[in-house]
Amino acid sequence: MQAAWRLATSNLSARRSRTALLVAAVTLSAALIAAVACALESANGAIRQQLEGQIGSAELRIRPANAGGVFPIGVMEIAESWPETDFAVPRARDAISVRVPLTVLEPDGDNGFVRRERTLTTDAMANGVDLRTEFKIRPPTMIAGRLPRKRGEIAVDAKLAERLSWVYANANQTEEALNQLGVNTDHLARRAPEIPERVTNEAEAVATNRDVGLRVGARVSVLRLFRSPVSFEQLENKFGISREGLTDFMRLFRSSVTLEVVGITEPPPLGGAPQVVMGLETFYTITGRAGVVDEVEVHLKEGEYDPEAVAERHRGDLDDSLSLTTTEKVTSGLEKNLASSNIGFILASVLATMSAAFIIMTGLTTGIAEQQRGLAIIRCIGGTKAQLAQAQLLTGLFVGGTGALLGVPLGVLFAKVMVTVYKDNLPTGLRIPLGMLVLAGIGSVASGLIGAAYPAWRVSRMSPLRALSNRAEGVKAHHLGVVLLIALACLGIQAATIGLPNDGDTLFWAYTTLGLPAMFVGYFLLCVPLTVLIVRVISEPLSVILRLPPRLLGRTVSATPYRHGFTAGAMMAGLALMISIWINGGSVLRDWLAKIEFPDAFVNGFRLAVEAQDALDALPFIDETCAITIHPVQTDAFGISGLTTYTTSFIAFEPSEFFGMTHLEFIEGDEATALERLESGGAVIVGREFQVAQGLGVGDTFACSSGDEEFAFEIVGVVTSPGLELASKFFNIGEEYIDQSIHAVFGSRQDMIEKFGNDNIQLIQIKFNEGTDDANAMREIRQALFGYGMLDAGSGGRIKQEIEIFIRGSLVVFSAVAVASMIVACFGVANLIVASIETRRFEFGVLRAVGAQRGLLTRLVLAEAVVIGLTASIAGTLMGVQGAWAGKRIYELLIGLLMELRMPLGPTLAGWGAVFFFTIGAAVPAVIRLNRQRTRELLASTKG
Amino acid sequence: MIRCAEVEKTYTLGSERVHALRGVDLSIERPGFYGIMGQSGSGKSTLLHLLAALDRPDAGEIEIAGKAIHTLSEREATAFRRKGLGIVFQSFNLIPTLSASENIELPGLLAGEDRQWLRKRSAELLDLLGLGERGRHRPEAMSGGEQQRVAIARALLYSPPVLLADEPTGNLDSANSDRLWRLLGKVAEEQDITVVMVTHEPAAASHCERVFVIRDGTVHGTIETEGLDAGGVAARYQQFIGAA
Structure with a gap:
């Protein structure tokens, strides 16, 4: 192993720039996985915090068996009487309307801006709680002020405070105003600005008004909601009171209650209705619903009891109309749902790992061709096949391991930056999922070993005598045929895993574990015969365009179809991802959202x-x-x-x-x-x-x-x-x-x-x-x-528009991942082009010696890059379409969505452009280096 | 020391079968500097490859230092090449990514030898071959003659009883070539080993004590070089070739 390690390290250190490019490709791949893992964990952390904030830390929960019902608060005493109970926490919820008076500057004809009183109103979810116990199990994060302590005091969340602001009101509750909400809540901790009697400058007026809104110390009017103690059906049946009659009667008695805002809390990270928290007595005053609650949570004594057993033991103590459940049931459901978001992570990780593996494989295989003679000599002087194979595996291990060591922290750093930028949406900050990061690292190391497996196998089959021969082995047509057959077989496997299963479970797992890797390998291999085909078709016209000697390009590429084909294969993955995402995303927009008919408006409430x-x-x-x-x-x-x-x-x-x-x-x-x-x-x-x-x-x-x-x-x-x-x-x-x-x-x-x-x-x-x-x-x-009790109202058109904006935004985000994948591949392509130039230095020297100008070498290498780019684009497009077909089937069997696939022309063209840009861009540094070398140096390159 | 009996080897090149060796009989009884001469395509390199256990004969027997190498498996042949003999090639025979010392140590590294012993041995060999100051240099920083001397040093790492050289001066000028031939003669004498050099140059062959002339895949005769200069060797060689 020591000898193999020495061979591997000498090889790596002797080609530092190319080693760096390979390591960079794996590093970026690992960084991509690690960043996605951290982002996912951070987002899930924010969600978990929010939901745990709602669920609380209590172990048991009493709710009405009939969803949406209420029950007498006296039930809490039953729970408190259980020997296992530490304390019980009641909670009542209802929708309320909140009104706040504000002083703002408004235009006064031609006389500038004058101070005026305005009233803003909005709706919110009121939470009536026991002020002594509630915050023990569900402590909110304060932005300003404190929590309510007595009757007449409330704390509002930042979302409500922002809704009751001049910025929101002045923007007429438009999308622009909605976007402003939650961007920066620092101003909520500041005092409301002093409003002058008059200002003449519009900019000053706007700047002053920008900070106007609800703050700690404000007194708000909360409208007392109408609430019938019994259902209309019961009233009509038992008392003969009509619904209309009762409604008209009750309207006469509707009045508002004035409350003091004593604190502003962090808003829920996922959105949802604005929240207000207050004591139960205040809540009852507002809602007129005294003595009832929506739920009672039971906090058990520390570490003594099994919640499930306690729930089972005391179910009989409660009325049949109530249910007693453990909150673990809720949280386990949450965890399960959060885990489902890992599906995308699994698919992306498989893709990134395979992409990196192929880049390593192509890089090492090219290296073998380049070092053929040296490897033969090692065999001649007693090096075993196993030692050469081990050296390749150790090279792969080094590249993968270094990529993991650099990439994982880089990904975490990138996620940290993103979390800092979007800190308002991710209030829990950066969460580092150690398990997933270990997986990302293992994935990188695995990509190194998988990528080195084929070169190791090849080198172990190398005959020292044949390797010593100067005769170049021609490409055998039947070998290309075998490659084509294997490629088609792999694509067939993918088609079978997608087409044959009739249930979503089998389809998903078969596709993830077999179909997706098979498709990847299939297209990677397909790039070899495709390169031969493409170069046959375009070499002559391209040679004319680029003023290359006839047949030079065609023969150069045809002599090394594997190297060129595999290089294209490394480049195609990002494009395939992009096309696949846009085909499926476009279908969702077209076949799902576009066909949905909305009523003109909706009103939503608790x-x-x-x-x-x-x-x-x-x-x-x-x-x-x-x-x-x-x-x-x-x-x-x-x-x-x-x-x-x-x-x-x-x-x-x-x-x-x-x-x-x-x-x-x-x-x-x-x-x-x-x-x-x-x-x-x-x-x-x-x-x-x-x-x-x-x-x-x-x-x-x-x-x-x-x-x-x-x-x-x-x-x-x-x-x-x-x-x-x-x-x-x-x-x-x-x-x-x-x-x-x-x-x-x-x-x-x-x-x-x-x-x-x-x-x-x-x-x-x-x-x-x-x-x-x-x-x-x-x-x-x-x-x-x-x-x-309205929490929100939305126009059908606007809802549809916002969902469309969200889906399009998601497509753009996923496209960024695809472009990142192309950049990863770009390093691999650069490595291969450098290697390709290195192995052909003598050939380039001969060309220069017989009169070729430097420009001709440049054009020749760039023409090869064009062939690689075109192969990658065609293969990537085909793979993207096949991947989209897989997506269509997965959508169909898992969630029943039927989609019609159509090529997204714009993203496809953009993807092709990116492939050509990155491929040609990857070749440029190598071309510049080649052109700096003198003919004599190029000709001397074969002496080793 | 070296014995070949009725050795045959046939290749297939494209659709054509080439009889490279047609029953070679050759015997070297004692250490010294020997040559194998022949025209291009005569089979001399094929014979060297068989002697180096890089290939196996279709028929016949080959023994080196008492070991029947025609019976060796792939694994045994590899082990034999590591310690049983040394090989020097015409060119490209050093690993470009390793320094001179590392190239010399490489067979030992492959065998898992003690690093200290390897360092000491490579230093000895560098001194022996007049490369004492060049140990840290990579091949690209050395002249062709120096590279070839490093290759000889590498071949001598385990003091093998046999050293095979395949046209070792093919890429050297005449002064460097002459120096190398003398060096090989000196090594054979001082190290008491058998050096077999494949060449087509009478000047090279004149440094050997005996030359085996190969023609059409068989040993056509031997030239005892004692008292002969390059011209004399050339004349004797022409007699064998011209007799065709």
Whole structure:
């Protein structure tokens, strides 16, 4: 081993620049994996912190069995009486409207700007808590002030404070204003600016107003919400009081409560509704809902009890309408969902590792050709095959190991910079996933060993006598044929892993472990015959264009098709990634988002008051409204076992109203029959994804569970995925991360109430009259619903637009990864071109000796780079398309999304441009070095 | 010391079969400086490769220092080359990435020898061959003659009983060539080993004590060089060649 190590190190140190290029390629590859791992962990950390902030540190939780319900606070005393209990924490939640008076500078005709009083309002989620115990299990991070201590005090989160600011209000709640939110919350810790009576300068007025907003010490008016103690149905049935009559009556007594803001807390990192925290008494004053809570959390005595056993022991102590669960169940679900985001990491890591392995393999194989004589001499003087093979493996190990040692910290550093730049979105800072970083390091070392395996095998088969011969071995046509067959076989394996499985699980794992590597190897090998084909086609015209002697380019490339082909192979991966991403991303935009029909507007709330719908109906520009309840149910219809678990949204509506307003395209069944069956109960209609992924259709049974109960519904229609489902997700990004909810099942509210016991309204969809101005309508809706528990309102068009911006943004981010992959390959290509020039120095010397100018050598090398670039572009495009087809099948079987693949012309052209730029750019330094050498030096290069 | 009996070797070049050796009989009984002469394509290099255990004969027997090398496996042949004999090639025979000392030490390194012993031995050999100050230099910084002397030093690392040289002065000028031939003669005498040099130059052959003339794949005769200068050797050689 000592001899092999000496051979490896002497070889590496003698070609320092090329060793550096190889190490740089692996370093960047490892850095890419490490950076993605850290970014993922940091993002997950932020999410975990947010969710743990919601879940808290308590071990047990009491909630109503019927989602959305409330229960008497007296239940807390039962929990406190259990011997295992340390303390119990109650929590009540509801939506509120908050109004704050602000002093701002406003234009006063031609007289500059004068001081005026303005009022801003917005909606938020109120959290009524026990001020003595709440912050023990869920301590918030303060930006300014303190936590509330007594009645009449509240703490608001930064998101709410920013919404109640001049910047937000003045931008008219546009996207520009939304983008400003959360960018910088430092100003919230400062005192509100002194507003002068008058200023003449507009810039000064704008600068002064920029800091105007809600601050600690402000007194806000919180509108007391209407809340009926019993349902409208009960009132009507038992007391004969109509819904309309009661609503009109209660409006007379609506009044606001004035509270003092004593603190501003960090906002939830994932978005979601603005939050306000206050004591339970204050909460009851605002909501008029005294003596009830939404949940009680139970903190057990330190380390003494098994929460699951405690829950089991005390379930019987509680009323049947309450559920007692361990919070670990929630967190384990969270961990599972967070783990599912590792799928992309796994695929990206496999790709990056293989890419680096191929670069190393090509570099070392070229090195063998270059050192053939030296290796033969070593064999002649007693070096064994094993020693030469070991030297190659140790070279690979050194390159991979050094790449890991440099790349992993570099990736962490890069992630640190990114986390610092986006610190507002990632408040938990940089999280370093040691396990993943070790994997990234192992991946790099593995890429070195995998990359060195083929050169090691080749060198161990080298005959010393043949290697000593000066005769160059020609490329055998049948060898190229064998390479082509192996390549096609690999591509066939990928096609089989994608085309044959009929379930998502098998498809995903078969593709990740076999299909993807086989496709990679297949296209890598395919580049060799493709290079021969391409050079045959373009060598003559290219020679004419670049004024090269006839046949020189063709013969040069044809003599070393493996070297040129493998170089192209190293370059193709980034382009393939880019094309694949844009084909799939474009399909998502075109086939999914573009076909979704949104109602004109949505209103979202925690428990929307029923009269909110009446208030909307009273607006002149509104044609129709439809109240909707969205209830999460568990189903095993989708996902990858062990990595993902899915919750389906059971979307409940009054069938006739909903059908009158929402266009559903029936793929199976028809609207009339579905309507009739839905109204009679026990039936649902499902999204097309169920049919695609699970083969479920009309007449089949859809099984789901809610709490501990199982339910079965007959499917009476299969419809295309409507925008309603998407809109509900848009308003609940944070919760979506817990639930990982996809696809909807549509049923009647009657079933929802009877089976799931949930009669809340979370969403109202709105249809405008013809010709209604979208912006004005949204403003009026927000004003009309002030005080009705609305958390947000969105125009259908804007939601769609923002989702599109998000998807396009994601595509750009992934394209950056693809370009980074091309840069990684660029170092490999540079190494190969340098090696290629080194092995042909004598040939170049002869060309110069017989009269070739330096420019001719430059043009020859650049022409070879063009051939490599063209091969890489064609192979990368084909691989990208095949990869996109795999993506299409994965989407289809895992989440049921049907997509039509279409080539994205712009990104493809950009990718081709990048490939040519990087390939030719990689050749330039080597060409410059070549041109600096004198003919005599080039001719002397064969003497060793 | 060296014995070849009825050695045959055939190659296939393209579609053509070439009988490189057609029953070579050759015997060297005692240490000394010997030559193998022949025209291009006569089979002299093929014979050297067989003697070096780089290839195996199709038929016949080859013994070196009592070892039947025609029966050796690939692994045994490699081990034999490491310590049983030394080889010097025409050119490109040093590893360009290693210094002169490291090139000399390389066979020992491959055998897992003690590094201190290797350093001491390479220093001795560098001194012996007049390269005492050149140990740290890489081949590219040395003249052709110096490189070839380093190659000889490497071949002598284990003091093998046999040293084979394949046209070692093919890339040297006449002054350096003459110096090298004398050096090989001196090494054979002082180290008490058998040096076999393949050459086509009478001037080189004149330094040997006996020359085997190869023609058409067989040993056509021997030239005892005692008392002959280059011209004399050339004349005797022409007699063998001309007799064809």
